[in-house]
Amino acid sequence: MAVTDNRQSTFEGTLRSAKTSLMFSETLRLALDSFRASKIRFLLTMLGMIIGSASIVLVVTVGLTGRQYALDTLSSIGPNMVEMQYNGGATIGPDGASTPDYMTREDEAAVLAQIPGIAQSSPMLEIHTPVSVGDGKVKDVMLLGVSPRYKDVRNLGVLAGRFFDDQDSVMHDKVGVMVEPLAKEIYGSSQAAVGKVLSMSGVPVTIIGVFKQRVDTFGQSEISETTMLLPYTVARYFTGTDTVKEIFFTMKDPADVPRGGARILELIRSRHRKTSNYTAFTMVAILDTMAKVADSLTYVLTAAAFITLVVSGVGIMNSMLANVSARIREIGIRKALGATKREIRLQFLTEAVFLSLCGGVVGTLLGLAVPISVNLLTPVHIPMSWLSAVVALFTSVLVGVIFGTLPANRAASLDPVETLKYE
Template sequence: MATTAQQQGSFEGTLRSAKTSMVFSETLQLAIDSFRASKVRSLLTMLGMIIGSASIVLVVTVGLTGKQYAIQTISSLGPNLVEMQYSGGTTIGPNNTSTPDYMTREDEDAVREAVPGIAYSSPMLETHAAISMGEGRTKDALLLGVSPQYKDVRNLAVVAGRFFDDQDAIAHEKVCVLIEPFAKALYGSAQNAVGQTFTIVGIPFTVVGVAKLRITDFGQSELSDQTALIPYPVARYFTGRDDVKEIFFTMRDPMDVTSGADKITRIIQSRHKPTSVYKAQTLVDVLEVMGQIATSLTYVLTAAAFITLVVSGVGIMNSMLANVSARIREIGIRKALGATRREVRMQFLTEAVTLSLGGGLIGTLLGLALPLSISFLTPFHIPVSPWSAVIALSTSTLVGVIFGTVPANRAAALDPVETLKYE
């Protein structure tokens, strides 16, 4: 007996499942037939959903692209960079004279010995001088005395010639590397600049290379369009001191930047007066802020796209209400033939969701097509988030359900006797 009851229950469950499948299939077919009967109205109703869904995908894509570009731009100033700066404090010398408590090359060496994970480092001496190219031609320049590792610290690209090396620094060779805009201003092109000679305070210098930042820094680094880089030991000729206001360190692992900055600060601080102030600047905070700005902007623009979807949802509801009014007699005939209120409600709700989801699908495909085409046809890579498609389609479905409920309930509540009298 128990076995027979179980078999009967299983049979009834299978029957219910088959009936549900048949009802849904019939309902979907009725929705498709309704769209075919009024193609223009259906397309116009879907237009708002198409625009809204495409907007969501494109807005998220623009936000991701902007975030990626901002991060690449900032990172180009020096990947994993820790910039130590002297901020204040003095030492008392002979005759009670106070002098700034600058950092030294010994501080740099001490840090490199004590802090693991440092890939490159470079001190920087900064001074301004006029360079003379003969025949009375002079040009003001920003001279930066740096080590050969400065090229890697600042992620410079050498566009002509070479960067000076350790041998040049040890031998105090009078060589320099010009920043590309300066080389073009002086000699017309980067290639023409290599091998040229000019003098600074009567000392002849030979241009051995021309370099540039890989991505524009928007004025955020110490490099200007009139910069000449020279070996640090040679730069001391112009200052007469071994004091350093800035030392750059590059960590191998970006995860070590924050902890490395703290260690570097403690070591340098311990080698100077307690009242002296040294600050470590990193790109971590800047990158986080840029990411937050890009994300916030994406949220705002996505909210605007959601408004478009809501407005299109109102359009779907109005269209479906008009559709119910135009099909009152059809609804009465279906009810007379045995259709339940639930089946009528499901029919019109399915039509609304199909309209909304169809528009969302078309809009999502159009929104994805643009960035994917750019990535495929050009060398530019446009990041595309699959979540933007999921959000667009989910929102389209939700809008169809919400704004299709009222027309569906109105159709289901119609009295079959009254509907059959309707002309």
């Protein structure tokens, strides 16, 4: 008896499954027939969905591209860098006179000795002085006295000649490197500048190289278009002191930058008067801020693209309502042949979803085609988000379900007797 019941239950389940499959295939066929019968109207209705889906993918792509560009730019400046700055405060001498409480090379040595994880460091002296460039010409130049490690700390690129090294620094060689715009302004090219001798306050300095920043910092760095770098030991000739206003450090691990910056700041403060003011500047905060700004912009633009999808959903609903009104007699005939409300509802809901999904697929493919084409045909790399494609397709289906429900319910609720009388 139990075996018979199990067989009957299995048979009924198989029958229900076959019936459901048959009903779905029939519903899909009717949706396709309806689409073929009104191609132009449905294509125009799909247009809004195509634009909305493509907008979602493109907006996310633009946001990712802008975010990546900003982060790459800032990272090229020095993501591992900690810049210690003196911002004010003074020491009071026995005579009551006050002098700035600048940092010293001893502070730099103390940091290197007591704080682990630091890769390199460089002090910086800033001097503004007129320079004789020959033929009686004088140019105002900003001299920065730095160590040979400054090149790696600031990620500088040498265009011609070489950067000064430890031997130059130890031997107090009067050499320097010039920023590219200054070399072009004075000598016409980077190569022509190498080997030239400038007179700085009567001190002859030989140009041994021309450098540039690897990325455009838009004026947000200590290097300007009139900068020349000298060994720190030589730059001291112009100041007569070993005090410095800024010291650069780089951490071995970018993850240690926030903690390392805090420890460096604490140590520097402990070596000076409490009234003196120092700050530890890192790229971490700027990187985080830029990432948040780019993400926020992407969210706003994506919301605008979603509004486009909602508007196109309203268009789908209007089109489906008009479709229901045009097919009242067909609905009546189907109901007279035994179609249930559920089947009628499913038919029109399938048409709405099919319409929106087709628009979503076409729009998503168009949106993805832009970054894929750029990546394949140009050396520029544009990041793509496959998640945005999934979101665009899911949203298009959701729009079809939401805005197709009302027309489907209206079609299902029509009275079969009245529909058969409809002309």
